[in-house]
Amino acid sequence: MTEQEKEIIMDEELTVSNKTEANLSETSEENNSSPETSQEYDQTTKLQSEVNEWKDKYMRLFAEFDNYKKRTNKEISDLIKTAGKDVIISMLDVLDDSERASKQIEKATDVDAVKEGLNLIISKLQHVMNSKGVKAISSIGEEFDVEKHEAITEIPAPTPDMEGKVIDEIQKGYLMHDKLIRHAKVVVGKSSNA
Numbered sequence: 001m002t003e004q005e006k007e008i009i010m011d012e013e014l015t016v017s018n019k020t021e022a023n024l025s026e027t028s029e030e031n032n033s034s035p036e037t038s039q040e041y042d043q044t045t046k047l048q049s050e051v052n053e054w055k056d057k058y059m060r061l062f063a064e065f066d067n068y069k070k071r072t073n074k075e076i077s078d079l080i081k082t083a084g085k086d087v088i089i090s091m092l093d094v095l096d097d098s099e100r101a102s103k104q105i106e107k108a109t110d111v112d113a114v115k116e117g118l119n120l121i122i123s124k125l126q127h128v129m130n131s132k133g134v135k136a137i138s139s140i141g142e143e144f145d146v147e148k149h150e151a152i153t154e155i156p157a158p159t160p161d162m163e164g165k166v167i168d169e170i171q172k173g174y175l176m177h178d179k180l181i182r183h184a185k186v187v188v189g190k191s192s193n194a
Contacts, residue, residue: 087132090128090131090132091125091128093124093128094121094124094125094128097120097121097124098121101114101117101118101121104117132176133176133177134174134175134176134181135174135175135176136172136173136174137172137173137174137175137180137184139166139169139172139173139184139186140166140167140168140169141162141165141166142165142166143164143165143166144164144165144166144186144188147180148173148180148183148184149166149173149183149184149185149186149188150183150184150185150186151186151187151188152170152185152186152187153187153188154187154188154189154190155167155187155188155189155190156189156190156191156192157189157190157191157192158189160191162189163189163190163191164188164189164190164191165188165189166184166186166187166188166189167186167187167188167189168186168187169184169185169186169187170185170186170187171184171185172184173185
C-alpha cells in the first residue's frame with residue numbers, strides 16, 4: 001500500500017469515526033435533554049393549572065360580586081319604595097280620626113264639641129310628627145333669616161324694633177331631625193323710612 005492509499009483509508013476511518021461520535025453525541029444530547037424537556041413540560045403544565053385555578057377563582061368572585069350588587073340594588077330599591085311606610089302607618093290613625101270627625105260635623109249641633117274634636121286631631125297629628133323628628137320653626141318676632149324663611153312680602157314695621165323681623169307667618173316652616181325640610185313663608189317688617 002502506498003502512502004496515498006493509507007492516507008485515504010485513514011481519512012475514511014476518521015470520517016466514519018467522526019460520524020459515529022457525532023451520532024453518539026446527538027443521542028447523548030437527546031437523552032440528556034429529555035429530562036429537561038420533561039421538567040419544562042411539567043412546569044408548564046403546573047403553571048397552566050395554576051392559571052386556570054386563579055381564572056376560575058376570579059370568575060367565581062366576579063359572579064359573586066355581581067350578585068351582591070344586584071341584591072344590594074334591589075334592597076335599596078325596596079327600601080326607597082317603603083321608606084315612608086312607618087310614617088304613613090302612623091298617619092293612618094290621624095286620617096281615621098279626621099274621617100270620623102267629618103261624619104260628626106255633619107250631624108253636630110254643638111260647635112264647642114266640634115272644636116274640641118278638631119283640636120284633639122291636630123294635637124294627635126303634632127304628636128305623630130314630633131315622634132318622627134319633625135318640628136315647626138317659630139318665626140314670628142324672629143330676625144328674618146334666608147336660611148329658614150321665605151319672604152312673601154314686606155310691610156311697614158308697626159314699631160321700630162320690628163324692622164327686619166318676621167311680622168306674620170303665612171305658612172309654617174319645618175325641620176326634620178334639625179334639617180330644614182320646608183321654609184316658612186313670612187311677612188317681613190321694613191323700615192318706614194325706606
